[in-house]
Amino acid sequence: MGFLDKMFGRAPAADSLSDREMIIAQVVSTHQAWYPAHNAGAQAPEAAVTAWIEKLARSRIPDHEMILLVSDNKSRNQLLGKTWP
Secondary structure, three states, X not given: OOHHHHHOOOOOHHHXXXXXXXXXXXXXXXXXXXXXXXXXOOOOOHHHHXXXXXXXXXXXXXXXXXXXXXXXXXXXXXHHOOOOO
16 A cells, blocks of 8 residues: 555555654655646656655654645755656
């Protein structure tokens, strides 16, 4: 079951997200929504979304600071990048 599937309720209830996973999903969803603005309208590839999730999951950013990435475009772009190779 994919991370975003859990986020958007397409997973069974037993697979509910932890608080950290919910924050990561919110950050990644926001970054994914803004991705076309920096890439001539192209949608983010699935590999990019997976890499962003893994990068945030491995990071040592505290939850109370990570939630700020939802609204701080500059910091989020600096951390995750505006483009994908």
